[in-house]
Amino acid sequence: MEKFMLSFRMPAEAMAFMQHLTPEQIEASIGQWQGWIMALASTGNFVSTEQLQPSGRVLTGPEAIVTDGPFMEVKEVLGGYIIVTATDLDQASEFAKGCPILPIGGSVEIRPLVELNLPV
Secondary structure, three states: OEEEEEEEEEEHHHHHHHOOOOHHHHHHHHHHHHHHHHHHHHHOOEEEEEEOOOOEEEEEOOOOEEEEEOOOOOOEEEEEEEEEEEOOHHHHHHHHOOOOOHHHOOEEEEEEOOOOOOOO
């Protein structure tokens, strides 16, 4: 089995809309995410997940210049990710089809992970 990272992206304008949801709508959305993740966990293919905070920093250039983020010119927001195991990219893609971000205009980027055997 290989590991894949499924990254969740949302258009910036949709993220702004999400900030104005009622508590009931937020609870319903959380329930959809939990249901999808629990379904993956029941197959044994779930590894881990985290939601990302909306702020952070970016380091660029050889001088490692630090810039606060996120940036207003960004067209998409990376909201979180999940790590799954799958036999191949096709199976990981099938898992992604159930993601609750898709019906609300978001996208899922699926990338194979390469295990690095570094001495620690």
